[in-house]
Every structure is written in C-alpha cells, then in structure tokens.
Amino acid sequence: MRFTKDHEWIEVDGDVATIGVTAYAAEQLGDVVFVELPEVGKAVKTGDGLAVVESVKAASDVYAPVAGEVVAVNGALADEPETVNAEPEAAGWFARLKLADPTAVEGLMDRPAYEAFLQTL
C-alpha cells in the first residue's frame, strides 16, 4: 500500500489500483454520511477530483493520486457510507483505476514514510 500527503491510500494489483482514504483522514473527516463516487469509465488525471466525502458538517474532495480510468466503484458505500469510518483502509475503498502508468505509484510514500509524515502534522 502506498500513501499521499492528501491522506489517500493506493494498492496496486497488476495494472489496477484500489484507492481509499487513510484511517487518519477518516478520523479527521468525522462520521461520513454520504460518498459521491465517479462514473465507471471516467478518465482521471493525477490531482483530479475522484470522489466527494460528506460529513454532517462539510464536504471534502478526494483527489486521484495517480492517473487512470475508473474501472470499478464501491457501490456499497451508497447504503453504508459509515464503512469509510469503520474500515477506511479495506472495505471503505472508493474506486479502482486502471493505471495509465503502473510505475507512477512508486513515487508515493510507503507506510513507514506515511507514518513519519503523520508525525510532522
């Protein structure tokens, strides 16, 4: 699993990456009450909006950490958005991207680096 400074995680299997937000991000967001997911087939560039996570109080954007095409979204979040809080780094995933460049994730932080980054916040 790799991580961004925007607190997204990305797990690559072949040329498909699963993307979600980290436990830290889920804690900061508070109770998630709605998740807006992208359409399957949508092409995203690094830094494009990928999803929107809504808490009681506010809406927060989730950005694509790498470029690719959306090949699947986690439809279960429509009925159970609280999964983002309960299992942010597993069942609370948002979308799967077919990577434009499978090596792009190599520039992202690994877990020790991300945990070190969290210590600086």
Added chain:
Amino acid sequence: MTDALKRTVLSAAHEAVGARMVEFAGYAMPVQYRDGVLKEHLWTRARAGAFDVSHMGPAFLRLNERSGDGDGDHRSIAAVIEPLISGDVASLKPGQIRYTLLLGEDGGILDDLMIARPLRESGQGMLYIVVNAGTKEADFALIEAAATGKATLARADDRALIAVQGPDAAAVVSDIFPEAAELVFMSHRRIDHVGESCVVARSGYTGEDGYEILARAPAGVELWDRLLKDERVKPIGLGARDSLRLEAGLPLNGHDIDPTVSPIEAGLGFAVAKPRLKAGAVRGAARIARELGGALARRRVGLRVREGAPAREGAEIADPSGAVIGRVTSGGYAPSLSAPIAMGYVPPELAAAGSPLSVIVRGKAQAAEVATMPFVPHRYVRAV
C-alpha cells in the same frame, strides 16, 4: 490556534478533553469533542448536551434613573430598545423572555436576539439581552447609541454562557438549580450557585427542552465541570449545535437571515408586534406591512432533499422546469432523520409544503421538496 483568537472562560476545559478547536466569530471554539458531530447530535436528542456559548453577546441594559415603580420602569426601559427591534418589550411579564429581531432602517434583519424582563421587583428597569456572536459589536453599538442619556449597556460576554439541552436537561439542571424546574419555556430567573447569582433561562437553540445559564467565570467553570461529571451529559460542539438548530428549523443569523431579508420573508412574522407595526413604530414598517399584505418576493422554507448529497449553503434551488428560483442558505445532513435537509429562499408560489423542487449540487439536480419546519418536532416545556 493563533493567539489572536479570543477565548471563553471555558476554552481551557475544552482543550483538556480533546475538543477540536476552530475559529468562530473571532473566538477559539470547540467544533466537536472526541465523539464527533453525529454522536454529539444524537446524544443531545436522547439525553443532554452541554454547550459553551460564551462567545455570544449577553448584556444588561439598565435605566440610568429608576423611579421605583417597577411597571413604569419596565415601560421606560422597553421604550429605549423598542425603536430598534421588531417586537414588543413593554408587554413582557416579569421573568418572561421574548425572541425578537434587530432591524435596519429598511426593515432588514441585522440580528435575532433574546430580550428578557427580570422577575424580581428590584430588577425592574433593566433588560437581559443576548445577541449573536458575529454581530455583537455592531449590535451593542446600535443599542448604546439608542440608549444615550437614558440607559447604560453593561456587557456580560466575559462570563460563561452555558446551554444544557435535551430530554434530561431539566433533571440535570434541577439537581444544581432546584428552582429551575419551576421555569417554563421562555422564562428565566436569577438563581444562586456557589455564592454567585446566575441567570437561568429555559430556552435554547436545539428544539429540545433546556436551559441557558449565564454565570461569572469561577461559578461558570465550576458549573461546566459539574455538568460534565454527570453521566447524562456530554459536551457538544458547534458542529452539532448547527445540525440541531437546522433540524429545529431555527434560522442562523448571517446565513438564513441577513440585512437584505425582512422578517416576513424569513417567516419570522410572529416576532413583529402588530400594534407597533400599525403605528409605524417598527423600522421598515411600510415594507413589512406591504409584505404582510401579500407583496412578497421570496420566503424562507425548509427542504427535504430526496436523493444524493447534502445541499449546503449557496446551492441553487430550481423549479420543476429547471429554472433557478432561489438558493440554499443552510443545509446539511440531519442525523435524527438520516437524510439531508436544508433551508433556503423561494418565491411564495413555490413555498407550500410538498412543492417539488430540486437542488443543484456539484452541477447535478437532485429532487427535493418543500417541508414544514421544524423538521424534528420541538419539545419545549410550556407548562410546569
């Protein structure tokens, strides 16, 4: 948190229990505690929440010279403030509180506020006033200017102002202030606590039964600590305060009401004293009377959002043809309803409950309909 932010007498207590502090109206305030907005909201509806609202503007307006005739002195102090507000203060009974509006020259709403007449005979000729945090400097300046030579405004916003709200609030507060049980909704009295005279009002901003208590710093801090030791009580941040008042259909100044909005447009006609209006004694009387007569361009309504994401402040409201006819002034997710709700302004012909509309969120139209407010029934205690 920067040093420039003002602190309430309870700020340190919030930080000590891990509150997430944010800037609000120039103060460092708890937006949520460890439980988070959703749980804090539901706890308040189920048990009792304690809110630090010391950033608001409590003050006392006192006649400079009292005659000693209680009713006469009350009429005199009422006459000082009435020219600025929509309501009637002279008719308040001892101990009674009234919700009213501070109006601009054109009848626009500068702020909404509470005005109370003291219960005790010795307190007559004085009003207890609580204005909103964001507008308190301007409000106080306006009131002081109107009072010049007649009355003096003494600010009390260096004290603790604590709201206790929820079904268990009466039991909790009565354990500390036994006489509080005798108060009905929108009444208040002074009650001593740890040697300090506190103002205990049965009022609030959640739709629940509850109290708002003004206490000088040491007694206020002691009261806060004591409330939080009660297992029926949890501290509740500004996040849940906002979602609770939204469910209760109560407008938020600076968002749902502002100086461009009249009391009638805002659906707050009940706060306009009709005899004073007829006499032309209310600011903007001509406009308000015209609007009461039906010449109304827009009206504040509640909206149930039937699909999709919460529609938040600024979201456009469209009619069934897709034409934009208004904007959401506050909106979010209603924890008690597990659904998104909002308030906004629409033309009167689309303001009836059930009118099908849509809200535009991130470019997408989502079905919504006008709903009667409150979204969650009020549970005020009007008789004891």
